[in-house]
Amino acid sequence: MRYPFAAIFFLLLLATSAIHAEESRLVTSAPERWATDGSSETPDFIRHVVPLFSKLGCNMRSCHGSFQGKNGFRLSLFGFEPDLDRKELLETDELSEGDGPRINIKTPAKSLFLEKPTSSEETHEGGKRMDDESWQYWILHQWIKSGAPYDPSNTAKLVRLETSPKEIVFTNRTQEVQLRAIAWFDDGTHEDVTRLTVFSSNDEGIANVSTEGTVSVSRTGDTAIIVRYSGGVTNTQILVPASDDGQPFPDNFAHNQIDELVTAKLRKLNIRPSVLCSDADFVRRSYLDVIGALPTPDETRKFLADRSPDKRAQLIDHLLEQPGYARYWGMKFSDWTGNSKYINNKAMLSNWLWQQWIEDKLSRNLPYDEIVYGHVCASSLEGRPREDFLAEAQSILHKASGRYNFDDDGTYAKRRTNELYWTNVERRSPDTMVLQTASSFLGLRLECAQCHNHPFDRWTKKDFEQFKSFFMMVQFCDPSTGEERKSGSSGRGYGVESLESGVTWRFEGTVRKTPPKLLGGLEIPYVEDGPDPRIKLWEWMRAPENPYFAPSFVNRIWGHYFGTGIVDPPDDFNQGNPPSNPQLLNWLANNFIEHKFDIKHLHRLILNSRTYQLSWEPNDSNRIDKKNYSHARLRRMPAEVLIDAVADVTGVSNNFGRLPKDRPQRAVGQAMPSMRYGASRGGYAMKIFGRPDREKTCDCERSNDPSVAQALYLINDQDVLAKIDDGSGRLPKLLKTTEDDRELLVELFLTALSRYPTKEELDLHMEHLAGAPSRADGMKDVLWTLLNVREFLFTH
């Protein structure tokens, strides 16, 4: 295996060389060593004392870990800054004068540091954290008695944190299992740190873990216990299989490797996958998922009538070649990369340039790493003479001088790089560039590390600062004059370029002080006249061994098709959020790398799997499963898809105003922030159905949650009602051409739900028509109903 995903969480911790078990000596655990006051050994500040703060809850954000401290005493959040912690301990508590010093080396028992956590809420707001003369007490006591020492240069470093067992399968649900945590240090020792370790369950509905690390379970499913000690994070997988209902696991289930890996996990959990979905479900699901549009009634009929055994694979190939594919996935890329605010006053234009640039790459199926290059290493010159760039910029700006003018000949779309990623007005801050790039192309959320060390990952504030330097080594220039941006200027309408020699740039001082460093990788110091350091950044990203680049992308695509990422949320890779199926993620990532980041290949692979083609109807064993892909999840259509679907079903087009040449009036692929379309031009609907304005670096900005406003919209909004009533729409035409009511009902069902109605449904609607004031009136009710049933609103 080229890319052992399961192992990376450990490898990442292995900053120094691996310690072989046989060379390492097991030392006695802390509770044994300091069981009484008889021990003469000095506890280690990093190894024992600070972890105890975490274990006892002292350094949490709601307690002394708060940036303001609590009642005058502050500890670093989660103990990530031991220097600060010790300094704080050695200081006298000014607010509790008379109570004595925090640390009293001569008479350790008189230290506030011991008195407070052993006393009740009356004297310690956080209440009693440990017992008098407990082992915890003696650790702190002995450390004080030894003079409260801390010498960072002479402290063994944690190289690995291990749990055992790594995976627990609970066949007996009344069973309880004790976890054990072992910490390996670079001084050739390892130690049982179970009682200094913080345990937490990622899903308490399934498994609970006590403070001491005893796991108990309550229902079928799987989750992880997260194990944290002294900055190290690892996890233990918990599986609770369903009880055996005697039904056999389906044979010959697997179609490709995806199915093998999904069913391997399902077998462990004793969950049977649902049956394959019907052709009608498949045609609707694949159209909606691949091109973001409903199949037309004719397309549905044709597919349902097709007898060829590989018709699903054929349809997948067909859809991936549709223009809708690039529009829909261009929209997704725009979400992920933050195609939000404008670079200049030509707001409409720059959002469109960005969207069209991505569509160009997707329709040509350029490799994913090349698309990422176009963002990360974007340059306005692209190696051309400055005059050429200026001419191009002028020409695009000139074309866009009117309110609704566009770059219709695609000058910008055809370029190799998308400079807007850098020159977007929201990106003026390098901090935002870091957050965006980490989120877009690595699936990492570095927000935590912006202010403090990441609680569930190894990213430190320093890592963040050094990574940020990559985004400071560019210069911005005014495309109309070619002049370097003056400090303090607004940044609007500027191009971006890698550093030229002799140029002084805005962040030069900062970067020299804080040389760029790859996340978990090498330092790449700035060299004057050296190559563009962003190339190094990109090369590191796309390298096969990068644990985030390929996995985060395949995971996003997977999350789109299944509603739940293997890592979920899909843009939140961290050690506290392990993949639900590491083998699957690993295989998908490797396969993507082996196929040279071929995006359509990845789509084809997933779409052709049996797993994707499963029915949404659950069986008795998989009803509650939400993350092992045993059946299809119901997903509300995204805002744009839903808006287009209403237009398609009623046969009345939307009107978004003037669009780039040859662009259909479809919501999918619209580039501008919603409200810029105006309430009457679809902006209102986009907003209430949760289309993101792409101002946050988080996939969660797009919302597919239901709301009352959405229901009101579909039930009663003028947009929808006018489309149902429109004389030029689908229904009035059908009323003229189709005399038979049942035939007309069939057509409406095929249009809205991509299936034939059942007999009961036909009867229901025939009955309604019989009681309606007129045929047209009754049919409008039926059409309205079809737009409001949940089967229409949800991809299934």
Added chain:
Amino acid sequence: MYKNCDGVTRREILKAGVVGTIGLNLPSMFQLDAGEIAAASGKNAIFIFLTGGQSHIDTWDMKPDAGEMKGEFESIATSIPELRVCEHMPYLAKQADKYAVVRNVSHSQGAHSPGQRYLQTGNRKIPSLEYPDYGSVVAKEHQSPQGVPEYVLLPGGGSNSAIYSSGHLGVAYGPFSALGDPNSKNYSVRALATPEGLTVNKLNARQRLLKQADTRFRNADLSDQDLDGMDKSYQKAFDILQSKTVRKAFDIGSESDKLRDQYGRHTFGQSCLLARRLVEAGTRCVSIYSGGWDTHENNFRDLKNTLLPPWDQGLAGLIADLHDRGLLDNTIVWCTGEFGRTPTINDKGAGRDHWARAMSMLYAGCGIRGGQVIGETDKTASEPIDESYSPDDAAASFYHAIGIDHFKEYHTSDGRPVMIAGKGHPIEKLWG
């Protein structure tokens, strides 16, 4: 499933709160300075947002001795001696005993978008998180009677660029948006409109048909949060559509001509009247967004002719009417822009530009002592003298008035802990 930064799940916190022995108490228990401010009596809110940024020096914070910066307006006396206001605010001048003016709010977000998000949420804008508007928080914290939307957004006239957002609370807490002009002759609300043919009977008939037709998922014994959520949303939507209370509240035509005239026959005045009617019907937060205050040019001409008159009349009418009906006891009225405007008058054409270092706000209701002026600015209204308040404090005051703990912590979908307005402290003097 997700954890907050401390690795503690919400459930653990709640459990801990019950047990009360370990130090996981909600932050509010540590931080709320209980006892310093009287508990507020309120439950409803009307938030009036003057987008673009109202000039403080030409309205609430006149500086007759500021020389060239004084501007074209003279000040007039009000019903309280401590306050003189712009000559174009005669209606508000008469009601000065019923509201408090805060003159020493100050911040540093001098561009519209960040300034607006700050003043719409009580939190400075950050790239990684969208904070929810006040109304969305109120909708989450306070319930309305069946069929009545918790949070309603009304138009206040003028071009309005502010973006409203329910932020990390999700679209479920977005506003019920009534976009039509309540001053128009045949006013109807978009979401409630019953266009030609779609009578309430028709709606009921469709609802019956829908109920019978929407079977495919129901029969499959599914447990799905989104599916159930959509079902509940539909139920609530039909409740609203069929609610006589809501329909009646929006039937502004049933109000007497005299009272409608008192609020003023313009979008802003009639929106204020609608706000009162909605609060009576049980809506918990009404936000009115009034645009056009970005007076970089013709500051004096526009204030005098188009901006101040409707605002003055509508807001004064609202405060007087709420007072007369006893609604001011449990309803807060808060009026602010995103920032003030430069004391210096620019040479672009008698305009004033963005100025966040000093701005004024109006508060009334919920036990807030009317007839007082809090804080002062220097002689050119450039910045507060001595103490000042931040928009966080202003928001904390708003929440305090309606019984919402602004230190309350939510967890975003990705597990991040976010307080409602965690950096603010209520302005004690409002209740002093």
